Structures are given as C-alpha cells and as structure tokens.
Amino acid sequence: GAVVSQHPSWVICKSGTSVKIECRSLDFQATTMFWYRQFPKQSLMLMATSNEGSKATYEQGVEKDKFLINHASLTLSTLTVTSAHPEDSSFYICRAQVSSYEQYFGPGTRLTVT
Amino acid sequence: TQLLEQSPQFLSIQEGENLTVYCNSSSVFSSLQWYRQEPGEGPVLLVTVVTGGEVKKLKRLTFQFGDARKDSSLHITAAQPGDTGLYLCAGARNNNDMRFGAGTRLTVKP
Numbered sequence: 001g002a003v004v005s006q007h008p009s010w011v012i013c014k015s016g017t018s019v020k021i022e023c024r025s026l027d028f029q030a031t032t033m034f035w036y037r038q039f040p041k042q043s044l045m046l047m048a049t050s051n052e053g054s055k056a057t058y059e060q061g062v063e064k065d066k067f068l069i070n071h072a073s074l075t076l077s078t079l080t081v082t083s084a085h086p087e088d089s090s091f092y093i094c095r096a097q098v099s100s101y102e103q104y105f106g107p108g109t110r111l112t113v114t
Numbered sequence: 115t116q117l118l119e120q121s122p123q124f125l126s127i128q129e130g131e132n133l134t135v136y137c138n139s140s141s142v143f144s145s146l147q148w149y150r151q152e153p154g155e156g157p158v159l160l161v162t163v164v165t166g167g168e169v170k171k172l173k174r175l176t177f178q179f180g181d182a183r184k185d186s187s188l189h190i191t192a193a194q195p196g197d198t199g200l201y202l203c204a205g206a207r208n209n210n211d212m213r214f215g216a217g218t219r220l221t222v223k224p
Contacts, residue, residue, distance in 0.1 A: 004156075034212075043202060043217045044157070093156050095212075101145060101164070103212075105156035 023094030137203035
C-alpha cells in the first residue's frame with residue numbers, strides 16, 4: 001500500500017530554535033498535503049493545507065510566519081516551526097492526498113521544546 | 115466547537131463485550147472515514163463510507179453512515195485487547211475540507 005514517511009520521527013530542541021519536519025509520499029504523488037497538530041489525548045487539529053507549487057492555506061489561529069510550510073514537489077512537503085517555544089511541543093502529522101477518497105497519513109513527528 | 119461530535123469520549127470494557135461509538139454532526143458530508151490511532155503513530159484508515167444508509171463490515175467492525183449523511187456509527191462485536199486505541203471519525207465536505215471528531219479512546223481489558 002501507499003506509504004507516507006515523516007522525518008524526523010521525534011525531535012527535541014531548545015526554545016528559540018527552528019525545527020524542520022519533512023513529509024514524503026514514497027510511492028505516489030500527492031496533489032495536496034495537510035499538516036495536523038495533536039496534543040496528548042486530543043484529536044487532530046488541521047493547521048494548514050498545501051498544494052504543490054503554491055502558498056499554503058492556514059487555518060484560523062495558526063500563525064503562518066511561525067509555521068512555515070513549503071510544498072516544493074508532489075512528493076515532499078516541509079513544516080518548519082520557527083522560534084519554537086515549549087507550548088509548540090506536540091505531535092505533528094501530515095496527510096497526503098491523492099484524491100478525495102484516497103489519502104494517507106504519515107507516522108507523525110513528536111516535537112519536544114525544552 | 116467541534117464540527118463532529120464523537121461519543122463516548124472514553125470507553126473501558128472487558129474482552130468479549132460489544133460496543134458502539136457514535137459520530138454526529140449538523141453538517142452533511144460527502145464522505146466519512148473512521149480511523150484508529152495508536153500512541154505515537156499516525157491514524158490508520160479503517161473504512162470510508164460515501165452513500166447515505168451505507169453499511170460496511172470489516173471482520174468484527176460494522177460501520178454505518180446515516181441516511182442524511184450527517185452521522186455515523188462504529189460497532190465492534192466481541193472486542194479484543196488488540197482493539198484498544200483512539201478511534202477517530204473524519205468527515206469530508208468537499209475534496210479538501212476534512213475535519214476530525216475529538217476521538218473515542220477505547221480500552222479493552224483482558
């Protein structure tokens with residue numbers, strides 16, 4: 001089946017630094033990629049939607065200058081958390097969409113900001 | 115306010131019992147999906163339902179999409195410890211707009 005990878009799977013960084021998370025579709029091209037954030041014992045909250053070659057669309061309340069999304073190709077999207085703070089610690093998950101009925105989640109990246 | 119309301123939020127049962135999880139909304143969805151997520155992993159798709167009134171079975175799991183395409187249920191028969199996890203419903207209103215419910219955390223005790 002289709003596979004989506006995320007790198008790194010977990011990362012610890014110091015407050016004030018930036019962290020880049022990669023989401024790759026390994027054996028298919030994704031027209032659209034989505035980024036979610038999930039806090040412990042909570043559901044997934046959509047952060048932004050990105051289409052290859054265009055600017056990401058951010059959900060209300062998500063700072064686009066803090067969470068930079070780049071979707072340079074049909075197989076790669078990156079999320080950069082800039083000037084990270086402890087409250088940014090969370091589980092970040094990407095979803096790669098082939099069509100409205102075919103989409104796959106990545107395994108997630110656990111970010112801990114100290 | 116969640117677009118999709120899931121209930122119950124938590125459920126702890128003994129192995130062998132049956133259970134039903136509900137996903138309700140005031141919005142109509144073009145499709146609805148159920149996922150299961152284990153700690154530290156991404157959600158895994160269980161099923162997609164697209165037709166009002168549709169019923170799909172996956173071994174001991176039965177999924178139903180409401181006639182009006184606003185609600186769905188997941189029924190598990192003879193639950194096993196391996197069924198333990200976070201169950202999420204997600205509704206799609208158009209090609210890209212997919213929203214998740216808050217999830218139901220199921221624990222099946224041996």
